[in-house]
Amino acid sequence: MLKFCSLFSGSSGNCIFVGNGETNILIDAGVSGKKIEKALNEIGESGTSLTGILVTHEHQDHINGVGILSRRFKIPVYANEKTWEAIDREKLLGKMPAENRRVVSAGDTVNVGSMRIKSCRISHDAADPVCYTISSEGHKVGIATDMGFVSDEIKTILRGCELALVEANHDVEMLKAGKYPYQLKRRILSDSGHLSNESAAELVAMLAKHGTKRFILGHLSEENNYPKLAYEAVNSVLKIKGFDTEKDIFLRVAERDCPGDVILL
Ligand SMILES: [Zn+2]
Ligand SMILES: [Zn+2]
Numbered sequence: 001m002l003k004f005c006s007l008f009s010g011s012s013g014n015c016i017f018v019g020n021g022e023t024n025i026l027i028d029a030g031v032s033g034k035k036i037e038k039a040l041n042e043i044g045e046s047g048t049s050l051t052g053i054l055v056t057h058e059h060q061d062h063i064n065g066v067g068i069l070s071r072r073f074k075i076p077v078y079a080n081e082k083t084w085e086a087i088d089r090e091k092l093l094g095k096m097p098a099e100n101r102r103v104v105s106a107g108d109t110v111n112v113g114s115m116r117i118k119s120c121r122i123s124h125d126a127a128d129p130v131c132y133t134i135s136s137e138g139h140k141v142g143i144a145t146d147m148g149f150v151s152d153e154i155k156t157i158l159r160g161c162e163l164a165l166v167e168a169n170h171d172v173e174m175l176k177a178g179k180y181p182y183q184l185k186r187r188i189l190s191d192s193g194h195l196s197n198e199s200a201a202e203l204v205a206m207l208a209k210h211g212t213k214r215f216i217l218g219h220l221s222e223e224n225n226y227p228k229l230a231y232e233a234v235n236s237v238l239k240i241k242g243f244d245t246e247k248d249i250f251l252r253v254a255e256r257d258c259p260g261d262v263i264l265l
Contacts, residue, residue: 001020001021001137001264001265002018002019002020002134002136002137002139002141002264002265003017003018003019003020003021003043003262003263003264003265004016004017004018004141004163004262004263004264004265005017005043005259005260005261005262005263006165006216006218006254006255006259006260007026007036007039007040007043007258007259008030008031008035008036008039008255008256008257008258009165009218009219009220009254009255009256009260010061010218010219010220010221010222010254010256011061011219011221011222012031012061012222012256012257013030013031013035013061013062013064014028014030014061014062014145014218014219015027015028015029015030015031015036015039015065016028016143016165017040017043017045018115018134018141019045019049020114020115020136020137022113022114023051023052023112023113023114023115023136024045024049024050024051025050025051025052025053025054025112025113025115025117025134026050026052026053026054026069027053027054027056027132027134027143028053028054028055028056028062028063028066029053029062029063029064029065029066029069030059030060030061030062030063030064030065031064031065032064032065032068033047033065033068033069033072034065035065036065036069037069039258039259042258042259043259043262047069047072047073047075048073050069050073050075051075051076051112051113052075052076052077052078052102052112052113053066053069053070053075053076053077053078054078054079054112054117054132055077055078055079055083056122056129056130056131056132056143056145056146057083057124057126057127057128057129057130057146058079058083058086058087058090058092058126058127059126059146060092062146063087063092063093066093067092067093067094067095067096068094070093070096070100071094071095071096071097071100074099074100075100076099076100076101076102077093077096077100077101077102078102078104078110078112078117079102079103079104080103080104080105080106080119080128080130081103081105081128082127082128083126083127083128083129084101084103085127086126086127104117104119106119106120106121106128106130107119107120107121114136114137115134115135115136116134116135116136117132117133117134117135118132118133118135118157119131119132120132120133120153120154120156120157121151121153122144122146122147122151122154123147123148123149123151123191123192124146124147124148124192124193124194125187125190125192125193126146129146129147131143131144131145131147131154131157131158133157133158133161139162139265140160140161140162141161141162141163141164141165141265142157142158142161142163142164142165143164143165144158144164144165144166144167144203145165145166145167145169145195145218145219146167146194146219147167147194147195148190148191148192148193148194148195149191149195149199150195150199150202150203154203155203155206158203158207158212159207159210159212160210160211160212161207161212162212162213162214162265163212163213163214163215163216163263163265164204164207164212164214164215164216165215165216165217165218165254166195166200166203166204166207166215166216166217166218167194167195167200167217167218167219168195168196168197168200168201168217168218168219168220168225168230168233168234168253169188169194169195169196169197169200169219169220169221169224169225170188170194170196170197170220170221170224170225171196171197171224171225171226171229171230171233172189172196172197172198174223174224174225174229175188175189175196175221175224178223178224179223180223180224188221188224194219194221197225197229197230197233197234198233200217200230200233200234201233201234201236201237201238202237204217204234204237204238204251205237205238205241205243208238208241208243208249209241213248213249213250214249214250214263215234215249215250215251215252216251216252216253216254216260217230217231217234217251217252217253217254218253218254219254220253220254220256222256227253230253231251231253234251235251238251250263
């Protein structure tokens with residue numbers, strides 16, 4: 001059995017739990033260690049049961065609690081070489097003991113306990129950002145946020161997932177009309193920025209066509225999106241493509257500040 005829960009999601013911090021009982025991992029730990037411990041307890045887990053933390057990229061909303069949790073519970077942290085370099089250059093994680101560091105190459109498959117983890121490069125304004133799929137006991141889940149666009153590689157790696165957490169960062173019109181400075185709007189809309197609701201809908205529809213039945217929309221902008229808007233953008237495209245989101249497809253929007261549904265596969 002594979003247990004999945006988005007603990008925090010959005011520009012204020014991201015953290016996802018995936019566990020099979022024997023191996024339990026976090027994908028990113030972007031809020032304080034304290035908050036993550038509390039959220040883990042709420043879903044019946046704890047810091048001591050963690051086997052590893054996978055880092056997607058070095059932005060604060062993905063690594064805020066990584067150093068604390070890793071040191072407190074002696075948890076290995078997995079990131080690629082360029083991400084480690086960026087973390088070390090800016091001293092983003094405080095003192096990281098050498099024994100807690102694991103270097104994985106972007107695009108590689110590694111074993112973490114009894115899970116197989118595959119990473120894939122994504123286009124985002126960080127050193128070497130990646131998305132991940134996690135496979136265990138015949139189940140496969142995928143997590144893809146912080147990407148300017150959906151590359152063919154991302155589509156390929158996510159295909160066949162039972163569950164996918166996909167970024168639905170912004171509504172393009174809200175972003176354009178909103179109060180962000182022009183440069184920031186350009187950054188978000190660029191190929192190395194964030195995924196819009198429309199692009200998320202396209203990706204979700206493609207994955208649904210290939211058999212994925214559970215979707216969580218995540219990393220919503222607080223300024224340029226609403227949970228309802230993101231949900232409707234994706235739901236309407238799924239409906240047009242002939243999927244019934246009340247019967248065939250499980251579609252949710254991740255909570256920003258607390259654990260969402262615990263999904264058992
Ligand atoms: Zn980022
Ligand atoms: Zn982010």
